[in-house]
Amino acid sequence: MATLPFTVTTSNTSTSSGESSTENSWCQSNWVLNREGCCIRTAQGKGRGVYASRIIPPQTVIEVSPVLLFTRNEYNDYGRHTILDHYVFKWRDGRMALALGLGSIFNHSSHPNVLYTIDPAHQCIRYTSTRTINPEEEMCIFYGQNLWFDPVGTAENLEPQVYLDQNDQSEFLDILAIDIEVDEVEPRDTSGDPHDILEGEALPFIWKKLQIDEEEESMEDIRTMQAWAVDISNSKYIATMLKWLKQSGLESDTLSHLKRIRKRDSISTLLLSVSSSVPVLPTNIDIGGPYQISVPCHPALTQTSLILKNTLWPTVYAPRRKWEPEKWSIAKVQWARDAINHILRNTAETASSDELPVVAYVPKPFEDEALLSRSFTAKDTRISTGHPLRHAAMNIIRNVADWRAQTSPADPLSDTPKPATSPSNGSLGISDTSCNGVNYLLTGLTLFITHEPCIMCSMALLHSRVKEVFYIVPMPRTGGCGGSACLPALKGVNHRYSIAHWRQKEGNAPAHLDEQIDA
Numbered sequence: 347m348a349t350l351p352f353t354v355t356t357s358n359t360s361t362s363s364g365e366s367s368t369e370n371s372w373c374q375s376n377w378v379l380n381r382e383g384c385c386i387r388t389a390q391g392k393g394r395g396v397y398a399s400r401i402i403p404p405q406t407v408i409e410v411s412p413v414l415l416f417t418r419n420e421y422n423d424y425g426r427h428t429i430l431d432h433y434v435f436k437w438r439d440g441r442m443a444l445a446l447g448l449g450s451i452f453n454h455s456s457h458p459n460v461l462y463t464i465d466p467a468h469q470c471i472r473y474t475s476t477r478t479i480n481p482e483e484e485m486c487i488f489y490g491q492n493l494w495f496d497p498v499g500t501a502e503n504l505e506p507q508v509y510l511d512q513n514d515q516s517e518f519l520d521i522l523a524i525d526i527e528v529d530e531v532e533p534r535d536t537s538g539d540p541h542d543i544l545e546g547e548a549l550p551f552i553w554k555k556l557q558i559d560e561e562e563e564s565m566e567d568i569r570t571m572q573a574w575a576v577d578i579s580n581s582k583y584i585a586t587m588l589k590w591l592k593q594s595g596l597e598s599d600t601l602s603h604l605k606r607i608r609k610r611d612s613i614s615t616l617l618l619s620v621s622s623s624v625p626v627l628p629t630n631i632d633i634g635g636p637y638q639i640s641v642p643c644h645p646a647l648t649q650t651s652l653i654l655k656n657t658l659w660p661t662v663y664a665p666r667r668k669w670e671p672e673k674w675s676i677a678k679v680q681w682a683r684d685a686i687n688h689i690l691r692n693t694a695e696t697a698s699s700d701e702l703p704v705v706a707y708v709p710k711p712f713e714d715e716a717l718l719s720r721s722f723t724a725k726d727t728r729i730s731t732g733h734p735l736r737h738a739a740m741n742i743i744r745n746v747a748d749w750r751a752q753t754s755p756a757d758p759l760s761d762t763p764k765p766a767t768s769p770s771n772g773s774l775g776i777s778d779t780s781c782n783g784v785n786y787l788l789t790g791l792t793l794f795i796t797h798e799p800c801i802m803c804s805m806a807l808l809h810s811r812v813k814e815v816f817y818i819v820p821m822p823r824t825g826g827c828g829g830s831a832c833l834p835a836l837k838g839v840n841h842r843y844s845i846a847h848w849r850q851k852e853g854n855a856p857a858h859l860d861e862q863i864d865a
């Protein structure tokens with residue numbers, strides 16, 4: 347538990363005299379410590395904190411702190427026995443870093459209004475506001491999950507974050523911490539026959555088992571919808587009505603999991619449509635009028651479900667394939683390893699920018715290159731675009747979608763581009779030529795991403811029909827692939843994808859920022 351050994355002054359001489367008379371004063375312009383109007387004052391129960399003296403707009407770089415670097419030995423021998431131990435964290439190359447300027451004074455909040463990014467080239471850390479910060483408001487960063495002190499007042503005055511998945515900043519640091527050693531992190535495995543199958547512990551990743559609840563196995567769990575039906579008492583009209591239905595334009599995929607005709611006693615009932623308006627039936631046939639009934643929304647995935655659903659309406663039985671991991675050969679593992687190295691290298695490149703260091707990659711498939719003849723890489727661009735939805739996963743779905751949307755609708759899986767048809771609107775970027783849900787899918791493709799996708803991205807990936815997702819850094823607070831939720835395991839979703847967590851080699855597992863400060 348940290349008890350700070352000094353009191354705080356807001357005087358412009360920045361002494362450590364600790365007069366409490368100034369404790370309740372707000373920052374005034376002559377005390378402002380940097381040109382963005384940041385100042386230091388006492389933060390109740392936390393020691394000192396950084397405060398705004400005027401309105402700070404979102405995405406403003408509020409502070410750039412140079413860092414002081416200590417070698418591991420120097421730090422172990424001296425630094426860690428001192429107050430420094432509350433302030434330093436592990437730099438990317440294993441040295442210990444102390445942020446100068448205001449950097450070491452930012453307190454922790456679970457709802458931070460400031461993000462930080464490391465700039466290794468200039469040996470500094472950049473602090474950026476995530477939303478509008480009001481005068482007199484404290485500015486806080488997120489230290490990580492495992493705090494070494496009891497946090498006080500971290501969230502009550504802070505509004506929800508601008509970013510939908512304010513990722514765990516400590517984990518951003520984690521990934522940065524390993525990036526310069528990319529080649530050692532994931533070395534090529536040259537031993538063995540490339541066709542040899544690797545299993546279990548020999549694989550450099552762990553498949554996440556989707557905890558899928560058994561679906562719709564009791565009557566109250568069965569999801570239903572209203573559909574129009576008509577009774578046909580004379581069976582000689584059935585064929586005529588089926589023919590009429592084909593030409594009526596009433597048929598839709600929504601009912602494709604249901605049988606068309608139900609026979610009960612001497613009455614046959616024909617399922618017509620789910621349209622909101624009453625279907626207009628042929629008048630020259632002697633049948634009753636249409637009426638609405640409840641029918642299952644989905645096919646039956648299990649025998650129990652089938653029996654129950656059939657009591658409502660004859661339903662198609664489409665058993666789900668049991669979850670079973672694919673066989674991974676040495677060559678295929680190498681393909682994945684190359685992909686992981688690719689995203690690590692690209693993450694290293696983001697370190698000198700203000701962007702969040704999240705990188706996504708969709709390589710050409712290992713088995714079936716015909717599915718996609720080129721690879722795609724996308725970075726997180728929330729900061730540079732000022733657009734809260736520009737997560738790396740969303741960006742890559744968009745990129746692949748745009749590419750595929752340029753292919754001929756008649757040949758959706760061929761990816762020869764059409765002449766430039768760039769996305770024109772400010773929407774998600776699916777260009778107008780997209781083939782209505784056919785061309786823009788990641789069907790059969792694998793996504794590699796540095797950080798577990800958030801809930802929004804995990805859902806978008808589900809819609810994209812991605813085959814599998816590999817991530818390196820878990821996101822226990824915001825992840826949608828098992829972190830805070832597991833989207834592909836949800837009841838009722840119409841696609842499931844496999845999820846794998848890439849294991850970091852022992853000794854390379856980067857520590858959390860908080861552990862690093864606490865080291």
Ligand SMILES: C[S@@+](CC[C@H](N)C(=O)[O-])C[C@H]1O[C@@H](n2cnc3c(N)ncnc32)[C@H](O)[C@@H]1O
Nearest residue numbers: 348392393394432433450451452453454497498
């Ligand atoms: C990097 S320093 C931050 C500046 C520090 N408040 C000061 O006065 O120098 C980290 C220390 O601040 C304190 N701290 C930071 N955030 C806090 C919070 N939310 N609640 C309580 N103490 C906090 C803890 O004592 C922690 O060891």
